[in-house]
Amino acid sequence: MSARLCSRIETMLPRVIETRHYLHQRPELSGQEEETAAFVARRLADLGLRPRTGIGGHGVYADIEGRSAGRTIALRADMDALPIQEESCLPYASERAGVMHACGHDGHTALLLAVAEILRDEMRDHDGRVRLIFQPAEETVGGALRMIKDGAMDGVDCVVALHGWRHLPLGHIGLRSGPSMAGAGVFDIEVRGRGAHAAYPHLSADPIVTAAKIVLALQTVVSREINPIEPAVLTVARMEAGTAYNIIPDVARLAGTVRTLTPETRDRIEAVVRRIVQGECAASGAVAEIAYHRGSPPVINDARVVALIRRAAVEAVGPDAVSDLVESSMGAEDFAYMIERAPGAMFRLGLGDGPAGHTSTFDFDDRALGVGIEVMCRTALLYLAHGLAPSAPAT
Missing domain, CATH: 3.40.630.10 (Zn peptidases)
Structure with a gap:
């Protein structure tokens, strides 16, 4: 043959x-x-x-x-x-x-x-x-x-x-x-605060500042919440807010992706993302809606x-x-x-x-x-x- x-x-x-x-x-x-x-x-x-x-x-x-x-x-x-x-x-x-x-x-x-x-x-x-x-x-x-x-x-x-x-x-x-390719997930986060004139920020619950805090806090998910020997990636790839230079908006939006090689790490990251987002919003007087979409699981040969x-x-x-x-x-x-x-x-x-x-x-x-x-x-x-x-x- x-x-x-x-x-x-x-x-x-x-x-x-x-x-x-x-x-x-x-x-x-x-x-x-x-x-x-x-x-x-x-x-x-x-x-x-x-x-x-x-x-x-x-x-x-x-x-x-x-x-x-x-x-x-x-x-x-x-x-x-x-x-x-x-x-x-x-x-x-x-x-x-x-x-x-x-x-x-x-x-x-x-x-x-x-x-x-x-x-x-x-x-x-x-x-x-x-x-x-x-x-x-x-x-x-x-x-x-x-x-x-x-x-x-x-x-x-x-x-x-x-x-x-x-x-x-x-x-x-x-x-x-074993694990050959990562499992994927994506998330969309909407931070709802309270808008105001940019000259009077004390009257706002600034969703941009809250969203920025969330982005920074999410950088610790892999480094502080996941076992160092378990590969994982969390990337915030999009941030949108505002329409003018002198108006604090009501809403800011974030979106990103998560990649993991085990189901356990996948579950852990989702739970921590939700905890961080809700915690930062609670501390800032904002509220959040989180849409966390699980994509394909890891390819485990x-x-x-x-x-x-x-x-x-x-x-x-x-x-x-x-x-x-x-x-x-x-x-x-x-x-x-x-x-x-x-x-x-x-x-x-x-x-x-x-x-x-x-x-x-x-x-x-x-x-x-x-x-x-x-x-x-x-x-x-x-x-x-x-x-x-x-x-x-x-x-």
């Missing part, structure tokens, strides 16, 4: 690259992936598969059945783009103003379509089922959960995803067991699935190109919801040097596509043949 697989990937790569460029030119924002989903569904149907559409919004999934019943592994790719104006000057740059594939989801989608084509044929010699999941709305968090509610993970025994990664050499594979991917990756690229990641990423991924439903893991596919993700000049390096395809295919077939080992050491 090894030589045959490599030869097939090499032959199909020009088409895979063409597909990625097509998708890159036609990005769609989270929740608006109608054309992308239709394109994916057509390609799956052309392979003789029966795609299910409208799953969790614009989600699509399809099953590839083996010769007889067995285990089911799901392979997931995300499809949505970001609200960024592309400035790459690429010949296949985004045709849509203010929208671009700045996180590599065009690469993820094109790659998984290629995996579908290969596994459609390989599954004739294997038992079990491969489920191909094309997910909408990863960037806004919620697409995975909505797909799960619509049945995309029903009957799945194992789930695997990848993410293109700038911080790894081109074509290398990065693996980490199953060590057994990581061991499976490691075996596939070593077969594909050799041991020298497979790395154990020392640090978790404080970025968030709603793939976390899927691995709450079945043992799973997300691995990182090295894109080498270049503009970072979520910037206006980012591009998924086409040279990494073949490695991603091969590791995904090998992982699926190894799982169907052997399942998961009873246990594996964390890395």
Whole structure:
């Protein structure tokens, strides 16, 4: 299978690259992936598969059945783009103003379509089922959960995803067991005081001063409330108040994000944020409304699935190109919801040097596509043949 697989990937790569460029030119924002989903569904149907559409919004999934019943592994790719104006000057740059594939989801989608084509044929010699999941709305968090509610993970025994990664050499594979990516949350705080003329501050309950105190106090949440060995981030990213230079307003607003690697730290930070906000407002004669929105939980990779991917990756690229990641990423991924439903893991596919993700000049390096395809295919077939080992050491 090894030589045959490599030869097939090499032959199909020009088409895979063409597909990625097509998708890159036609990005769609989270929740608006109608054309992308239709394109994916057509390609799956052309392979003789029966795609299910409208799953969790614009989600699509399809099953590839083996010769007889067995285990089911799901392979997931995300499809949505970001609200960024592309400035790459690429010949296949985004045709849509203010929208671009700045996180590599065009690469993820094109790659998984290629995996579908290969596994459609390989599954004739294997038992079990491969489920191909094309997910909408990863960037806004919620697409995975909505797909799960619509049945995309029903009957799945194992789930695997990848993410293109700038911080790894081109074509290398990065693996980490346990917490791999952070859980995310956002908060909106409205501080309601009492406005007055700026020349008579004693008549006010100044919401700007109170909001400023809250911002400063929140800087102590991670440093004084969280165990130093537990990574966490709390950032106040927006502050709004007032309309004139001589009027103390009635209201000030704050907004920010929280990133954590464990559910316990996540719970603790929310409780402390609420305590600080209410305490500062009580001391200043103001009142507050807090909207604390929990996003996706941390991505906690199953060590057994990581061991499976490691075996596939070593077969594909050799041991020298497979790395154990020392640090978790404080970025968030709603793939976390899927691995709450079945043992799973997300691995990182090295894109080498270049503009970072979520910037206006980012591009998924086409040279990494073949490695991603091969590791995904090998992982699926190894799982169907052997399942998961009873246990594996964390890395």
